[in-house]
Amino acid sequence: xxxxxxxxxxxxxxxxxxxxxxxxxxxxxxxxxxxxxxxxxxxxxxxxxxxxxxxxxxxxxxxxxxxxxxxxxxxxxxxxxxxxxxxxxxxxxxxxxxxxxxxxxxxxxxxxxxxxxxxxxxxxxxxxxxxxxxxxxxxxxxxxxxxxxxxxxxxxxxxxxxxxxxxxxxxxxxxxxxxxxxxxxxxxxxxxxxxxxxxxxxxxxxxxxxxxxxxxxxxxxxxxxxxxxxxxxxxxxxxxxxxxxxxxxxxxxxxxxxxxxxxxxxxxxxxxxxxxxxxxxxxxxxxxxxxxxxxxxxxxxxxxxxxxxxxxxxxxxxxxxxxxxxxxxxxxxxxxxxxxxxxxxxxxxxxxxxxxxxxxxxxxxxxxxxxxxxxxxxxxxxxxxxxxxx
Amino acid sequence: xxxxxxxxxxxxxxxxxxxxxxxxxxxxxxxxxxxxxxxxxxxxxxxxxxxxxxxxxxxxxxxxxxxxxxxxxxxxxxxxxxxxxxxxxxxxxxxxxxxxxxxxxxxxxxxxxxxxxxxxxxxxxxxxxxxxxxxxxxxxxxxxxxxxxxxxxxxxxxxxxxxxxxxxxxxxxxxxxxxxxxxxxxxxxxxxxxxxxxxxxxxxxxxxxxxxxxxxxxxxxxxxxxxxxxxxxxxxxxxxxxxxxxxxxxxxxxxxxxxxxxxxxxxxxxxxxxxxxxxxxxxxxxxxxxxxxxxxxxxxxxxxxxxxxxxxxxxxxxxxxxxxxxxxxxxxxxxxxxxxxxxxxxxxxxxxxxxxxxxxxxxxxxxxxxxxxxxxxxxxxxxxxxxxxx
Numbered sequence: 001x002x003x004x005x006x007x008x009x010x011x012x013x014x015x016x017x018x019x020x021x022x023x024x025x026x027x028x029x030x031x032x033x034x035x036x037x038x039x040x041x042x043x044x045x046x047x048x049x050x051x052x053x054x055x056x057x058x059x060x061x062x063x064x065x066x067x068x069x070x071x072x073x074x075x076x077x078x079x080x081x082x083x084x085x086x087x088x089x090x091x092x093x094x095x096x097x098x099x100x101x102x103x104x105x106x107x108x109x110x111x112x113x114x115x116x117x118x119x120x121x122x123x124x125x126x127x128x129x130x131x132x133x134x135x136x137x138x139x140x141x142x143x144x145x146x147x148x149x150x151x152x153x154x155x156x157x158x159x160x161x162x163x164x165x166x167x168x169x170x171x172x173x174x175x176x177x178x179x180x181x182x183x184x185x186x187x188x189x190x191x192x193x194x195x196x197x198x199x200x201x202x203x204x205x206x207x208x209x210x211x212x213x214x215x216x217x218x219x220x221x222x223x224x225x226x227x228x229x230x231x232x233x234x235x236x237x238x239x240x241x242x243x244x245x246x247x248x249x250x251x252x253x254x255x256x257x258x259x260x261x262x263x264x265x266x267x268x269x270x271x272x273x274x275x276x277x278x279x280x281x282x283x284x285x286x287x288x289x290x291x292x293x294x295x296x297x298x299x300x301x302x303x304x305x306x307x308x309x310x311x312x313x314x315x316x317x318x319x320x321x322x323x324x325x326x327x328x329x330x331x332x333x334x335x336x337x338x339x340x341x342x343x344x345x346x347x348x349x350x351x352x353x354x355x356x357x358x359x360x361x362x363x364x365x366x367x368x369x370x371x372x373x374x375x376x377x378x379x380x381x382x383x384x385x386x387x388x389x390x
Numbered sequence: 391x392x393x394x395x396x397x398x399x400x401x402x403x404x405x406x407x408x409x410x411x412x413x414x415x416x417x418x419x420x421x422x423x424x425x426x427x428x429x430x431x432x433x434x435x436x437x438x439x440x441x442x443x444x445x446x447x448x449x450x451x452x453x454x455x456x457x458x459x460x461x462x463x464x465x466x467x468x469x470x471x472x473x474x475x476x477x478x479x480x481x482x483x484x485x486x487x488x489x490x491x492x493x494x495x496x497x498x499x500x501x502x503x504x505x506x507x508x509x510x511x512x513x514x515x516x517x518x519x520x521x522x523x524x525x526x527x528x529x530x531x532x533x534x535x536x537x538x539x540x541x542x543x544x545x546x547x548x549x550x551x552x553x554x555x556x557x558x559x560x561x562x563x564x565x566x567x568x569x570x571x572x573x574x575x576x577x578x579x580x581x582x583x584x585x586x587x588x589x590x591x592x593x594x595x596x597x598x599x600x601x602x603x604x605x606x607x608x609x610x611x612x613x614x615x616x617x618x619x620x621x622x623x624x625x626x627x628x629x630x631x632x633x634x635x636x637x638x639x640x641x642x643x644x645x646x647x648x649x650x651x652x653x654x655x656x657x658x659x660x661x662x663x664x665x666x667x668x669x670x671x672x673x674x675x676x677x678x679x680x681x682x683x684x685x686x687x688x689x690x691x692x693x694x695x696x697x698x699x700x701x702x703x704x705x706x707x708x709x710x711x712x713x714x715x716x717x718x719x720x721x722x723x724x725x726x727x728x729x730x731x732x733x734x735x736x737x738x739x740x741x742x743x744x745x746x747x748x749x750x751x752x753x754x755x756x757x758x759x760x761x762x763x764x765x766x767x768x769x770x771x772x773x774x775x776x777x778x779x780x
Contacts, residue, residue, distance in 0.1 A: 001634055003405025008398070015393025015651065214615040214635045214642065221607035228603065244391055245604045248650065252604065257647060260638065261405070 001212050002261030007167075010147045012251065014176045014244075019050060019137070023058035025173045029133045030090020032061050034083060036104040038068045038096045042139065045183050047095060051137075063087050068096065068103040071154040071161060071276050071283070074119045077106030081116035084132060094136045094171075097192070098143025098152075101136045105151035105169045108132040121164055122153045128166025136171040139180040141246040142192030142284060144199060144254025146174040154277055159357075160364070161277035163269075176251065178243035186234050190342035191284030193230035193246060197223055198287040199253035202269055203262040205306040205374065215260040220313040222258065225249045227314060231341050265373020268294050271382055274361035279353050288338040289346055293388040295331045298375040299324070306374060307331065348389045358386045391602050392651030397557075400537045402641065404566045404634075409440060409527070413448035415563045419523045420480020422451050424473060426494040428458045428486045432529065435573050437485060441527075453477050458486065458493040461544040461551060461666050461673070464509045467496030471506035474522060484526045484561075487582070488533025488542075491526045495541035495559045498522040511554055512543045518556025526561040529570040531636040532582030532674060534589060534644025536564040544667055549747075550754070551667035553659075566641065568633035576624050580732035581674030583620035583636060587613055588677040589643040592659055592763075593652045594700060605650040610703040612648065615639045617704060621731050655763020658684050661772055664751035669743050678728040679736055683778040685721045688765040689714075696764060697721065738779045748776040 013021055026033055035051060042048045055062045065080040083089070084107060094104035108131035110118035121128060138146040145151070149170045154161040184192070200219045225245050232242035252258065271294070272286040295307055304323035311317035311330020315337070321329065339346045348354075362382035370376040377385075403411055416423055425441060432438045445452045455470040473479070474497060484494035498521035500508035511518060528536040535541070539560045544551040574582070590609045615635050622632035642648065661684070662676040685697055694713035701707035701720020705727070711719065729736045738744075752772035760766040767775075 001405075001631065003403075003407055005401065005403055005408075007401040011395065011397040013393075013395055015391075017393055018395075211631060212635065212638075213618065213631075214611060214638055217611035217614060218608050218642075221604060221611055224607060225604040241391065241601060241603075245602065248602075248604055252608075 002263070004259060004261035006256055006259070008147060008170060008255050008257070010170050010255070011173045012147065012176060013173070014248065016177055016179060018175055018177065019054070022051070022135075022175065023054050023060070025135060026060055026091055026093065027058060029172070031059060032063070032088055032090045034063045034065060034080060034089045034092045034107065036065045036068060036080060036092060036094045036096075036100055036107065038066070038100050040066065041183065042095050045180070047137065047139070047180060051093070051095060063089065065107065068100045070099050071280055072099045072103035072106065074106065074117075074122065074153050074155050077103050077110055077118045077153060078116055080104070080107030081110035081113070081118065084111040085116060089132065091133045091135060094134060095139065097138070097140030098145040101134070101138070101145040101171070102143070102151040102153065104134050104136070105131070105145070106153050106164070108134050109151070109164065109166070109169065118153060118164070119155060122162050123155075123160065126164070126166075128164060128168050131166070131168040133172045134169070135173045137175045137180070138247065140184055140188065140192050141181055141243070141250040142195040144196070144250050146171060146176060147251040147255035150254070152273065159277045161273040163273070174251070176247050178240055178247045181243045181247060182238045184237065186343070188282075189233050189237070190230060190344060191282045191288075192250070193226050193233070193284070194288045194338065194342060194344070195284040196246070196250050196253045197226045198268050198291055200258060201291065201310070202266045203259065203264055204310060212260055215258065215262070219258050220310070222249050222252050223314045227337060263372050265371055267371045267373050267377055270365040270371055271361070271385065274365050275348070275353065278357050278361060279351065281351050285344050285351070288342060288344045289348060289389050290385065292331050292335040292338065293385050295334070297381065297385045297388065299327055299331070300375070303327070303374045348386070355387065355390070358383050362386065392653070394649060394651035396646055396649070398537060398560060398645050398647070400560050400645070401563045402537065402566060403563070404638065406567055406569060408565055408567065409444070412441070412527075412565065413444050413450070415525060416450055416481055416483065417448060419562070421449060422453070422478055422480045424453045424455060424470060424479045424482045424497065426455045426458060426470060426482060426484045426486075426490055426497065428456070428490050430456065431573065432485050435570070437527065437529070437570060441483070441485060453479065455497065458490045460489050461670055462489045462493035462496065464496065464512065464543050464545050467493050467500055467508045467543060468506055470494070470497030471500035471503070471508065474501040475506055479522065481523045481525060484524060485529065487528070487530030488535040491524070491528070491535040491561070492533065492541040492543065494524050494526070495521070495535070496543050496554070498524050499541070499554065499556070499559065508543060508554070509545060512552050513545075513550065516554070516556075518554060518558050521556070521558040523562045524559070525563045527565045527570070528637065530574055530578065530582050531571055531633070531640040532585040534586070534640050536561060536566060537641040537645035540644070542663065546670075549667045551663040553663070564641070566637050568630055568637045571633050571637060572628045574627065576733070578672075579623050579627070580620060580734060581672045581678075582640070583616050583623070583674070584678045584728065584732060584734070585674040586636070586640050586643045587616045588658050588681055590648060591681065591700065592656045593649065593654055594696070602650055605648065605652070609648050610700070612639050612642050613704045617727060653762050655761055657761045657763050657767055660755040660761055661751075661775065664755050665738075665743065668747050668751060669741065671741050675734050675741070678732060678734045679738060679779050680775065682721050682725040682728065683775050685724065687771065687775045687778065689717055689721070690765070693717070693764045738776070745777065745780070748773050752776065
């Protein structure tokens with residue numbers, strides 16, 4: 001068991017009737033606010049109008065950065081940073097899913113640079129300790145950005161999608177109203193849910209040489225939650241219980257309460273970021289394709305007990321099998337969940353992706369060293385896993 | 391499912407090699423520190439010397455309040471507050487178990503009053519939003535005070551033991567080294583563990599009219615952790631894994647991550663505080679006596695499914711029974727755990743407590759209104775439950 005630090009000062013307002021606190025929270029930071037959002041879906045379901053009204057009622061001056069992409073571009077973040085600098089913005093308000101919040105964090109960090117360019121921070125792996133404050137209104141259970149210190153930014157010129165981290169990137173406040181996710185399409189619901197799931201399994205059972213049982217048990221609870229409630233949310237988009245369980249699972253998966261000294265391999269995330277960077281696919285879909293193949297690839301006598309435990313706890317695989325047999329059943333159950341419950345096409349070829357860039361992607365994902373985790377992975381390993389996904 | 395706010399800015403350093411950060415964390419608040427501790431056990435196992443050395447190395451001036459009682463007295467907190475005022479203390483460092491940390495919080499709140507008296511805040515139910523900063527070094531997995539906003543203070547003149555709450559009472563930083571709990575006697579280990587357990591069950595399954603499944607699942611994980619690891623810690627006091635799981639369970643049980651809109655009944659805690667106030671017994675022991683009787687008393691067709699679920703998830707009671715039969719088995723399993731695994735005597739008469747004060751205690755515990763929860767409880771109900779404990 002490894003030592004760890006837990007520190008997450010984000011203040012979360014969760015539930016139906018919480019946006020009434022938005023004004024007071026914004027005003028703690030100032031009256032000049034940059035509203036960041038995506039393609040305008042917040043206009044369709046009334047959230048935009050609510051924000052405008054709250055701003056007016058509180059004498060807040062609102063500026064806007066709209067059109068944030070699903071894989072948010074560094075150029076968009078930079079545009080936002082220039083607006084912040086020009087208008088002396090005090091606080092950034094992100095309203096949307098993980099991409100919008102990630103972009104807002106990019107804006108927050110880039111604004112404090114003379115050149116308003118986020119990319120040197122992202123590509124340089126700089127740990128961000130200074131940024132404008134971000135307040136998030138979450139509309140999609142997926143990335144965990146509403147409670148984490150990460151921002152994933154894409155540079156389509158260089159085919160790079162990289163996570164930028166830092167204590168200053170944790171939102172100061174997050175509003176999580178499960179109702180805002182009612183309009184989310186079936187496919188996006190499934191992809192978001194698998195993103196949550198993978199955030200947990202990417203760091204599962206890796207707590208050093210002793211068992212941090214409580215942590216594993218809580219990790220499994222989040223994965224069980226995804227397995228149970230995602231099909232409900234897909235079938236009944238306005239089921240509050242399903243949306244609420246998934247939204248809180250999104251936050252729990254990455255607010256570091258489940259970290260507890262685990263070794264952050266994030267092998268699947270590293271591999272998927274490459275897929276998104278080259279092919280601009282939906283992140284959670286890419287993860288669903290990669291994850292069962294990754295588990296199959298790392299399966300060995302050594303890793304089988306952990307994978308089998310996962311299967312029993314999350315998919316109800318029976319006890320008493322050999323570790324290897326149990327682990328194989330666990331992986332099959334996960335694949336079946338992705339294909340038949342989440343209804344995701346499970347081959348890269350389904351997304352028109354072939355081997356062309358596998359080697360470059362594998363090298364970039366490893367970033368010069370192996371990926372840690374249940375099993376260390378080198379670029380040659382990643383190429384093999386990508387091939388299994390074809 | 392109810393709306394809720396989650397906000398816990400406490401920074402936790404968990405593990406074996408974290409005290410090296412104590413100096414830097416204290417210095418964020420200042421150089422004049424009041425060290426609060428209990429009966430001197432921190433001297434026996436070297437923690438006191440470590441703190442003295444760290445203070446010296448960082449040019450920190452240390453003042454002391456020692457002799458904090460197991461049920462900390464308001465008079466002790468007031469004494470500490472006068473020291474703080476006299477010496478312009480910047481930050482309070484608590485080193486010990488929950489009682490010591492609670493007392494430190496009392497000191498922190500009382501110092502900001504002209505009369506240095508914590509009791510008006512405690513007895514007046516004042517929500518504390520201003521206090522000196524507290525940093526905690528935890529030596530006992532039990533109360534959760536290391537991560538919560540509560541301080542339970544006793545007034546032995548009036549036989550009152552009352553919780554004082556407030557956002558300002560959350561420690562700024564907590565150090566949790568499971569090794570510090572190695573010297574804890576078997577009885578104290580058991581009592582602390584049951585305190586953790588009860589913090590969860592006192593708020594279990596109360597999330598309004600819809601199921602907050604993820605929350606329940608995480609609550610059950612903490613209770614399972616107590617059931618699994620307490621006997622190990624009792625049998626092998628220096629088992630790091632056991633001590634670490636219990637210590638993190640202590641923090642998880644009360645850092646509000648498991649609150650999520652539950653209705654805070656805390657019936658057992660309310661009843662036990664009276665027992666401690668009148669008879670100065672060990673808190674966790676009193677809880678172990680009260681909890682199964684409380685469950686038995688509130689058992690009905692309405693509450694049986696929740697209690698049965700608890701039994702299946704925490705004690706492995708078989709599925710498929712009638713709710714009432716399953717609930718009874720769950721309560722029996724809990725009683726058996728307290729009596730035979732935790733080795734706690736399960737009758738108030740074992741602690742020389744008779745009916746003398748039951749009525750006064752019941753009235754005071756209800757504080758003018760019923761206790762909310764799975765079933766509303768009035769003073770007459772509490773008298774019945776106390777009688778079941780005889």
